[in-house]
Amino acid sequence: MGFTNIGIPGLIIIxxxxxxxxxxxxxxxxxxxxxxxxxxxKKSASHLMSDNDESTNSKKTVDAPEEEKKDLPS
Structure with missing residues (x-):
C-alpha cells in the first residue's frame, strides 16, 4: 500500500x-x-534542468573546435 491509495475518505480525515x-x-x-x-x-527544478541542457549543448560546441585543432598540422 502506498500513498496513491489514500482516497477521498483518507484526505478528509487528514x-x-x-x-x-x-x-x-x-x-x-x-x-x-x-x-x-x-x-x-518547480521553478528551481526547471531552471536546473535547463542549465543542464545548456551545459550539455555548450560542451558539444566547445569540444568540436579542439578536435579540429588536433587534425591540423603544426
Whole structure:
C-alpha cells in the first residue's frame, strides 16, 4: 500500500486532523506557504534542468573546435 491509495475518505480525515491541530486561522497561511514552496521547487527544478541542457549543448560546441585543432598540422 502506498500513498496513491489514500482516497477521498483518507484526505478528509487528514484535513480534519490538520484543522484540529492548527486551527481555522492558521490553515490558509500553511496552505499559502506550501503553495509558494511547491512553486519555488518547480521553478528551481526547471531552471536546473535547463542549465543542464545548456551545459550539455555548450560542451558539444566547445569540444568540436579542439578536435579540429588536433587534425591540423603544426
Amino acid at each position: 484535513l480534519v486532523v490538520t484543522l484540529i491541530i492548527f486551527g481555522p486561522k492558521k490553515l490558509p497561511e500553511i496552505g499559502a506557504a506550501f503553495g509558494q514552496t511547491l512553486s519555488e521547487f
